[in-house]
Amino acid sequence: MPSLLHPVFRRPLLAALLTLCAANQSFAKTEYDIKAAYLYNFIKFVSWPGEIKSLPLRVCLYGQDPINEKLMPLKDIRIHDREVEVKLVEDIADAPSCAVLYIAREQKKQLAEIVTVIDRSPVLMISDIPDFAKSGGTIGFVTLGNVIRFDVNLIKARASGISISSKLLELANQVVR
Amino acid sequence: MLHIVNMSIKNKLTLVIMTSTLLGVVLISSIFVYQRYVSFKTQMSSEFTTIAKIISDRSNAAVIFEDQNSLSETLASLSLHDQVKLACIYNLDNMLLANYTRDSRKYVCPTQPGKNGQAFSRSHFHVGEPILVGGETHGKVYIRACTKQLDKEIRASIISSATLSTIVILGALLFARYVQRFISDPLIELQGIARKVTIEHDFSPRADKKHDDEIGELVDAFNTMLETIAQQNIVIAEHTENLEKKVEARTAELEMANRELEAFSYSVSHDLKAPLRKIDGFSRALEEDYAHRLDEDAQQYLARLRSNSQKMSQLITSLLHLSRVTRKEIDKKPFNLSELAENIMHSLAESEPQRATRFSVQPDLHAEGDHKLVEILLDNLIGNAWKYSRDQAETIIEVGCIKGGANPVYYVHDNGCGFDMEYVDRLFKPFSRLHSSDQFEGTGIGLATAGRIVNRHQGKIWAESEPGKGTTFYFTLSEEKNAEIVTHEI
Numbered sequence: 001m002p003s004l005l006h007p008v009f010r011r012p013l014l015a016a017l018l019t020l021c022a023a024n025q026s027f028a029k030t031e032y033d034i035k036a037a038y039l040y041n042f043i044k045f046v047s048w049p050g051e052i053k054s055l056p057l058r059v060c061l062y063g064q065d066p067i068n069e070k071l072m073p074l075k076d077i078r079i080h081d082r083e084v085e086v087k088l089v090e091d092i093a094d095a096p097s098c099a100v101l102y103i104a105r106e107q108k109k110q111l112a113e114i115v116t117v118i119d120r121s122p123v124l125m126i127s128d129i130p131d132f133a134k135s136g137g138t139i140g141f142v143t144l145g146n147v148i149r150f151d152v153n154l155i156k157a158r159a160s161g162i163s164i165s166s167k168l169l170e171l172a173n174q175v176v177r
Numbered sequence: 178m179l180h181i182v183n184m185s186i187k188n189k190l191t192l193v194i195m196t197s198t199l200l201g202v203v204l205i206s207s208i209f210v211y212q213r214y215v216s217f218k219t220q221m222s223s224e225f226t227t228i229a230k231i232i233s234d235r236s237n238a239a240v241i242f243e244d245q246n247s248l249s250e251t252l253a254s255l256s257l258h259d260q261v262k263l264a265c266i267y268n269l270d271n272m273l274l275a276n277y278t279r280d281s282r283k284y285v286c287p288t289q290p291g292k293n294g295q296a297f298s299r300s301h302f303h304v305g306e307p308i309l310v311g312g313e314t315h316g317k318v319y320i321r322a323c324t325k326q327l328d329k330e331i332r333a334s335i336i337s338s339a340t341l342s343t344i345v346i347l348g349a350l351l352f353a354r355y356v357q358r359f360i361s362d363p364l365i366e367l368q369g370i371a372r373k374v375t376i377e378h379d380f381s382p383r384a385d386k387k388h389d390d391e392i393g394e395l396v397d398a399f400n401t402m403l404e405t406i407a408q409q410n411i412v413i414a415e416h417t418e419n420l421e422k423k424v425e426a427r428t429a430e431l432e433m434a435n436r437e438l439e440a441f442s443y444s445v446s447h448d449l450k451a452p453l454r455k456i457d458g459f460s461r462a463l464e465e466d467y468a469h470r471l472d473e474d475a476q477q478y479l480a481r482l483r484s485n486s487q488k489m490s491q492l493i494t495s496l497l498h499l500s501r502v503t504r505k506e507i508d509k510k511p512f513n514l515s516e517l518a519e520n521i522m523h524s525l526a527e528s529e530p531q532r533a534t535r536f537s538v539q540p541d542l543h544a545e546g547d548h549k550l551v552e553i554l555l556d557n558l559i560g561n562a563w564k565y566s567r568d569q570a571e572t573i574i575e576v577g578c579i580k581g582g583a584n585p586v587y588y589v590h591d592n593g594c595g596f597d598m599e600y601v602d603r604l605f606k607p608f609s610r611l612h613s614s615d616q617f618e619g620t621g622i623g624l625a626t627a628g629r630i631v632n633r634h635q636g637k638i639w640a641e642s643e644p645g646k647g648t649t650f651y652f653t654l655s656e657e658k659n660a661e662i663v664t665h666e667i
Binding site: 168 | 238244247
């Protein structure tokens with residue numbers, strides 16, 4: 001189902017950037033492109049407490065991951081009428097000020113520590129670490145066969161004050177309540 | 178149009194009421210049906226646009242994440258709405274992501290979605306709505322609904338308005354039948370009575386006034402008119418009857434008086450003649466037998482006696498003529514008037530051979546009338562001319578005719594002393610004279626007799642004269658109206 005024809009690629013600017021970045025990684029391109037597009041679309045169906053339009057919406061990347069490159073172009077677009085700022089986080093202590101935190105698969109072992117640091121901060125944690133949603137993350141990518149889906153931890157989202165559209169919940173593979 | 182003009186008032190009224198009702202009902206029904214149609218259409222359009230918007234909103238996330246199962250479920254809920262026949266969701270590349278169809282053979286999603294917006298086709302309503310996420314278009318929903326319900330509603334409203342119209346028209350027809358009675362019935366009654374009056378000349382029937390409207394007033398006026406005519410008829414009849422009776426009575430009286438008068442004058446004239454004849458006879462005997470014994474004075478007296486008795490005899494003869502003229506039946510026959518006039522003139526000339534005379538009679542005057550009476554007439558007129566022209570050096574008498582129209586006007590002209598036209602009225606009255614007996618002897622009956630003779634011929638007689646210049650008498654012997662006008666040609 002998900003393919004290069006995904007709607008997100010129709011956005012000329014984003015598509016061009018994504019294509020440029022994924023020039024010599026033909027397999028990974030498809031998977032990470034889709035995940036990057038999913039992340040971009042998640043933001044559309046999520047709202048944060050006390051959002052201020054003048055402040056940029058900060059998308060933080062923690063750890064090295066092929067998706068990082070794909071997400072870089074987001075800094076040139078606006079979501080929820082806010083500018084997007086893409087930032088690589090070195091120190092996890094800086095993470096609570098992010099709106100979105102993408103945790104690289106390589107950070108799997110630090111997951112418990114990260115969850116503790118974030119605690120109840122309104123940070124949408126996304127990762128493709130297996131069982132991410134069950135382990136205290138907010139949205140975790142899952143691969144079912146050749147289809148990419150996602151799980152949602154509603155308890156975590158509620159605890160951090162983030163509200164997720166029911167439409168998104170409907171599309172989720174699993175919702176932790 | 179002429180057909181309508183000649184219709185009875187009854188039908189005209191019905192026609193007027195029915196036409197206006199029909200027009201009104203048709204107009205109102207059309208407006209009603211049209212408004213219902215527009216309202217149903219608007220309602221349908223708004224209903225399915227809303228449905229399309231809901232579907233669009235409900236499926237925006239699923240479109241983004243291309244979750245076709247979720248989209249199919251969303252569309253499947255449309256099965257609850259009978260009118261929805263087809264629904265399709267496309268992504269930005271116009272690729273079909275999900276569809277719903279009530280009948281897969283009849284309704285198939287178009288390969289390309291149409292434009293956004295609403296449209297009605299022959300039997301369907303089409304709506305296209307964009308699928309938006311945060312103001313960005315991510316796809317499109319297309320829904321097709323059948324308009325059978327709309328058609329049904331419109332048909333129902335046509336039927337109901339037609340039913341209502343029929344009821345209204347029937348009501349109007351009954352109303353027209355009811356109302357026209359107040360106008361046409363009294364008029365028909367009036368017409369019937371008027372016809373009866375015209376044909377039977379019976380003025381007794383009266384129209385019945387039913388209401389206090391203009392027709393009621395007309396009925397009143399009609400009745401009053403009949404009443405007036407009837408009363409006047411009675412008065413006229415009475416007058417006529419009275420008049421006839423009066424005329425009869427007067428005629429009888431007049432006839433009686435006339436007869437008595439005639440009998441009286443005849444008997445008087447007749448009876449007077451016998452003793453007069455004796456007076457004359459004895460006077461003559463006295464003159465002839467005892468003249469030598471009478472002195473000159475006595476002879477003079479005797480001559481006077483005789484002259485007067487002769488004058489009286491003439492007077493009586495004239496009176497007898499007059500009364501005979503009145504009583505005698507007219508016996509009209511053609512005769513030669515010239516001959517008659519010449520004879521009279523001849524005897525007159527013989528009676529006074531010493532008088533210089535110039536007589537002229539137009540030859541061959543063939544007239545028609547009572548020969549004997551016309552002779553008396555000419556005798557009188559020519560005699561008068563002879564008498565009144567005796568003082569002239571030469572007596573000129575002319576008798577002739579002016580040929581005018583069918584009725585000739587005869588005239589007797591003289592060059593005598595004439596008379597003043599002021600006294601012309603007295604000319605033909607008995608015993609009235611314009612000259613004294615000392616000037617000209619006469620009885621005063623001659624012209625009266627002449628007038629009566631002309632009258633009895635239904636003719637006319639008149640005179641023109643001037644003192645010293647002579648006199649002309651004109652007369653006709655039959656009825657003619659313009660006789661007088663013709664005389665001016667002389």
